[in-house]
Amino acid sequence: MTKALMIRRTRDGNVRVRGDFPDEQTFPFSWLQRELGTGMVEITVTVNHEDGPTVYAFEGFEPHVDGDGRPVKDKNGDVKLNFTAWKCKKVEG
Numbered sequence: 001m002t003k004a005l006m007i008r009r010t011r012d013g014n015v016r017v018r019g020d021f022p023d024e025q026t027f028p029f030s031w032l033q034r035e036l037g038t039g040m041v042e043i044t045v046t047v048n049h050e051d052g053p054t055v056y057a058f059e060g061f062e063p064h065v066d067g068d069g070r071p072v073k074d075k076n077g078d079v080k081l082n083f084t085a086w087k088c089k090k091v092e093g
Contacts, residue, residue, distance in 0.1 A: 015040055036060070045088055054093030062087050 005025060006018035035041040036058070043058035062085035063071040071079045 009038070009040065044091070045086070047093075052093060055091050056088035057091045059087045059089055061085060 004019060005022060006016075008016050008018075010016055032041055032043075036043065045056045045058065047054045047056070061081040061083055064080040064082045066072050074080050
């Protein structure tokens with residue numbers, strides 16, 4: 001039986017890891033979304049092409065927009081995010 005990887009942020013802000021980092025791991029989307037904002041998690045997108053790889057760092061999600069291009073807000077007044085549109089910045093290549 002494989003031991004679970006446990007990643008926890010302590011009250012003092014340190015990140016503690018229990019277990020080994022496995023070759024494959026499933027991360028819950030809610031956890032990724034939360035930890036992207038804290039800087040603990042970074043996601044990159046690599047585009048392989050004839051001149052070599054170009055790497056982009058994930059910065060966040062684009063907002064949902066209405067037909068006029070205005071951001072759509074949820075019932076709490078917060079801008080709804082479009083989880084299928086990743087905003088990235090080129091970091092190498």
